[in-house]
Amino acid sequence: MSFTRDLGVLLWKELLDLYRDRRTLFTSILLPLISLPLIGFMGIALVEQQPVLVAVVDLDNTTARNQLLNITVSSRWLAGNTTRILEKFGYNVTISHSIDIVKNPDIDVALIIPKGFSRNASSLNNTARVKVLRRAGVQAAVRAESTIYSIINVFSRNISDAKLNAVIRLLGLNATIPALRNPVTARTEVVGISGQPVSRAIVLRNAFARILVLAFSFVVTPAASYVIDGIIGERERKTIELLLASPTTPQRIIYAKLVAATLLGLITALADIIGLVVYMVSVSIVSGVPFGVIIDPLLLILHSITAFFTILSTISIALPFITRTRGIRSASNIVSLVTIVALVFFFTGFFVDYIRLPSEILIPLYLIPFTHSILVIQGYVLGYVSRALIHLAVLSIASIALLIIASKTINTEKLLIAPL
Amino acid sequence: MTGRDMLVVNDLHKIYDDGTHAVKGLSFTLKQGEIYGLIGPNGAGKSTTLRMIATLIKPTRGSIYLNGVDVVKEPLKARKMIGYLPEEAEVYPRLTGREHLLFYARLYGIENIEETVEYGAEISGLGDKLDKKAGEYSKGMKRRLLLALVLMRSPQLAILDEPTSGLDVYASVRVRRIIKEYVSKTGHSVILSSHNMLEVEYLCDRVSFIINGKIITTGSPSELKARYNALNLEEAFVKAVEEHG
Ligand SMILES: Nc1ncnc2c1ncn2[C@@H]1O[C@H](COP(=O)(O)OP(=O)(O)OP(=O)(O)O)[C@@H](O)[C@H]1O
Ligand SMILES: [Mg+2]
Numbered sequence: 162m163s164f165t166r167d168l169g170v171l172l173w174k175e176l177l178d179l180y181r182d183r184r185t186l187f188t189s190i191l192l193p194l195i196s197l198p199l200i201g202f203m204g205i206a207l208v209e210q211q212p213v214l215v216a217v218v219d220l221d222n223t224t225a226r227n228q229l230l231n232i233t234v235s236s237r238w239l240a241g242n243t244t245r246i247l248e249k250f251g252y253n254v255t256i257s258h259s260i261d262i263v264k265n266p267d268i269d270v271a272l273i274i275p276k277g278f279s280r281n282a283s284s285l286n287n288t289a290r291v292k293v294l295r296r297a298g299v300q301a302a303v304r305a306e307s308t309i310y311s312i313i314n315v316f317s318r319n320i321s322d323a324k325l326n327a328v329i330r331l332l333g334l335n336a337t338i339p340a341l342r343n344p345v346t347a348r349t350e351v352v353g354i355s356g357q358p359v360s361r362a363i364v365l366r367n368a369f370a371r372i373l374v375l376a377f378s379f380v381v382t383p384a385a386s387y388v389i390d391g392i393i394g395e396r397e398r399k400t401i402e403l404l405l406a407s408p409t410t411p412q413r414i415i416y417a418k419l420v421a422a423t424l425l426g427l428i429t430a431l432a433d434i435i436g437l438v439v440y441m442v443s444v445s446i447v448s449g450v451p452f453g454v455i456i457d458p459l460l461l462i463l464h465s466i467t468a469f470f471t472i473l474s475t476i477s478i479a480l481p482f483i484t485r486t487r488g489i490r491s492a493s494n495i496v497s498l499v500t501i502v503a504l505v506f507f508f509t510g511f512f513v514d515y516i517r518l519p520s521e522i523l524i525p526l527y528l529i530p531f532t533h534s535i536l537v538i539q540g541y542v543l544g545y546v547s548r549a550l551i552h553l554a555v556l557s558i559a560s561i562a563l564l565i566i567a568s569k570t571i572n573t574e575k576l577l578i579a580p581l
Numbered sequence: 582m583t584g585r586d587m588l589v590v591n592d593l594h595k596i597y598d599d600g601t602h603a604v605k606g607l608s609f610t611l612k613q614g615e616i617y618g619l620i621g622p623n624g625a626g627k628s629t630t631l632r633m634i635a636t637l638i639k640p641t642r643g644s645i646y647l648n649g650v651d652v653v654k655e656p657l658k659a660r661k662m663i664g665y666l667p668e669e670a671e672v673y674p675r676l677t678g679r680e681h682l683l684f685y686a687r688l689y690g691i692e693n694i695e696e697t698v699e700y701g702a703e704i705s706g707l708g709d710k711l712d713k714k715a716g717e718y719s720k721g722m723k724r725r726l727l728l729a730l731v732l733m734r735s736p737q738l739a740i741l742d743e744p745t746s747g748l749d750v751y752a753s754v755r756v757r758r759i760i761k762e763y764v765s766k767t768g769h770s771v772i773l774s775s776h777n778m779l780e781v782e783y784l785c786d787r788v789s790f791i792i793n794g795k796i797i798t799t800g801s802p803s804e805l806k807a808r809y810n811a812l813n814l815e816e817a818f819v820k821a822v823e824e825h826g
């Protein structure tokens with residue numbers, strides 16, 4: 162009988178069965194729908210929400226006046242401003258006049274204003290040194306630290322402005338402050354590959370692409386377990402023998418399962434994207450960047466096609482092992498090995514720009530199909546569109562080749578009787 | 582009532598990968614319209630033989646011809662003529678009985694699907710239950726559905742591996758009636774294995790005792806009873822096994 166007819170009939174049965182298997186459908190859709198926004202939320206929002214305790218220790222607690230320059234500096238201003246600004250950013254701040262407070266293990270960051278601060282800061286020949294203590298290993302403390310540094314910079318700059326103004330006035334110079342303080346300036350612009358400045362929107366798009374790469378891992382797992390269950394499950398549930406006795410080939414039986422698994426994977430991918438879009442909409446609301454700028458429909462299409470071939474190659478690699486294993490549990494273990502490799506790639510793809518890796522590292526990685534999956538998305542987002550399409554072509558050819566190799570290993574007797 | 586040779590099995594051997602020599606040189610023929618039974622103790626090689634005829638496993642040696650088609654070389658061609666009921670077969674729990682019939686009718690590329698499914702429904706005798714999920718069926722109902730899947734296409738050779746195993750008396754009687762009616766209606770052939778001597782006596786025109794992968798004797802139930810000087814087939818079988826034990 163014809164290939165397409167056989168496949169159609171077999172697929173009809175697979176899909177009918179899958180459609181009735183609400184639990185599998187539900188979990189396959191729900192998993193990415195919940196987990197992706199959750200990862201985004203945990204990764205960004207929660208880190209920001211993590212309470213950080215800051216102590217402002219004003220050991221000086223004086224106001225000093227420089228008569229000559231006619232300026233006044235108070236340690237209380239620095240302590241007060243720092244407290245106010247940090248609190249506005251959501252930190253918990255305690256002001257103290259005793260160094261003992263830093264012994265409290267809950268304090269993540271401390272700003273210590275030493276004795277003589279106001280006097281030194283207002284003088285013409287001394288600098289005032291403040292100290293920042295930061296607890297090691299607390300990620301959010303780093304951000305509090307940098308906020309404190311910017312407050313101190315502004316504070317220092319204001320005093321410097323006042324001092325320079327006073328000096329210019331005293332000397333009767335025709336001078337401007339920037340000319341005295343910053344005769345040379347530099348500025349960095351973050352740019353894309355064609356050289357134009359990169360907007361906040363593009364930065365967000367890149368973040369979106371990273372999550373898309375991560376999303377492959379949610380697509381591969383349910384599809385792989387569906388195939389395991391589809392093949393070994395039919396053997397264990399004793400429905401396979403009748404099926405194998407029919408005038409179709411074992412290859413076609415498996416292909417129908419692969420198509421069903423891939424469809425399930427694509428449904429999962431769709432749920433992925435919905436989850437991501439929900440997440441990105443909230444990011445766009447928070448960041449004020451229009452949503453349409455972040456989400457590129459072409460990228461989503463590319464993601465779906467890449468997901469399809471990623472699933473296909475994962476399953477094809479696992480297939481010879483699946484068909485030769487007796488039980489669902491041992492098959493799952495073997496397939497886990499393959500999916501863990503996939504997961505490692507996709508998780509690192511979340512952090513690493515594969516496209517930037519030096520070629521002596523990247524070229525050996527080309528042997529693993531998942532590298533191409535990552536490069537399709539990263540390449541496209543970073544503007545290497547033709548390179549992305551080449552990787553998509555390689556991925557699709559590789560996955561089909563793997564499938565052909567895998568299907569050569571399938572035969573009726575091995576499917577029916579697995580080794581112990 | 583029986584006609585030309587339709588199944589010719591010659592010097593059939595099966596050695597499994599682990600070295601088990603399950604079938605050791607079986608030869609027999611099956612005529613058109615005949616019901617042929619394989620009787621033997623557990624592990625005698627009945628299922629292995631039936632699976633080889635059903636093209637599911639490859640013989641290590643020997644040949645099987647079905648209506649002149651080399652079953653080993655052309656399994657797909659042979660499968661169209663064969664209906665095989667495995668010893669242990671299950672239904673898809675989430676599919677209804679009717680969906681099973683539809684699926685297998687389509688899979689065999691049958692032309693008049695509706696008629697075939699109707700015939701299958703009739704064989705199964707499941708009535709209204711046919712539209713319920715098969716997972717809800719009793720063992721007997723499942724076995725009848727499976728038998729309907731196998732017979733609805735009117736295969737020229739039905740291979741039934743312990744068709745009534747695990748069924749109660751009433752369910753077994755129904756299944757036997759289905760098989761008997763099938764043969765008398767279509768004139769096709771059946772090869773079956775069984776542990777139930779009553780069943781074999783009721784159904785089979787010819788029986789082989791098979792022990793340790795070898796046929797030790799063949800004949801009609803009455804011939805076998807006479808040969809072993811036994812009152813019934815069971816006694817004949819016990820005597821045969823003791824002789825060859
Ligand atoms: N997949 C297999 N691998 C190795 N040996 C097997 C396999 N299947 C069956 N055997 C062995 O082959 C022999 C024949 O088994 P078979 O299932 O054909 O017997 P049977 O006559 O159908 O028995 P029963 O009445 O219990 O169904 C037995 O010794 C059995 O252990
Ligand atoms: Mg058996």
